[in-house]
Amino acid sequence: MTDALDPAKVDELRAYANGEARWITTLYERYDVDTSARVAALRADVALGDAARVSAGAHGIRGASASLGALRVVASCHAIEDAARRGDLVAAGQLVEELARAVEELRSVVPLVLRGA
Numbered sequence: 271m272t273d274a275l276d277p278a279k280v281d282e283l284r285a286y287a288n289g290e291a292r293w294i295t296t297l298y299e300r301y302d303v304d305t306s307a308r309v310a311a312l313r314a315d316v317a318l319g320d321a322a323r324v325s326a327g328a329h330g331i332r333g334a335s336a337s338l339g340a341l342r343v344v345a346s347c348h349a350i351e352d353a354a355r356r357g358d359l360v361a362a363g364q365l366v367e368e369l370a371r372a373v374e375e376l377r378s379v380v381p382l383v384l385r386g387a
Contacts, residue, residue: 274375275383279339291384298380301338302373305331309370312350316363324362325354331369342372
């Protein structure tokens with residue numbers, strides 16, 4: 271398994287779902303749709319120069335991602351929050367693109383991982 275997704279968290283979700291693989295798949299699908307929209311909002315907030323919204327937006331993505339074990343997404347969000355708190359929106363903008371790549375990676379990894387769900 272890739273380090274994009276925490277295997278312990280996936281196992282925890284499997285146990286919670288009690289064998290309902292569709293439940294886990296739906297959970298990650300909804301997360302993907304929501305996170306994609308939030309990444310687009312982060313890009314807009316960076317373009318507007320709103321560091322507070324960038325930090326808050328990254329924090330929201332980080333929380334949802336942590337609950338699903340999306341390790342690289344969590345790390346990217348943490349870095350965005352730090353940059354935004356420093357007022358460094360150039361760095362935050364670059365990190366948002368790193369976040370988008372981490373979300374893409376997760377999108378490709380989740381179906382492979384869930385085949386065993």
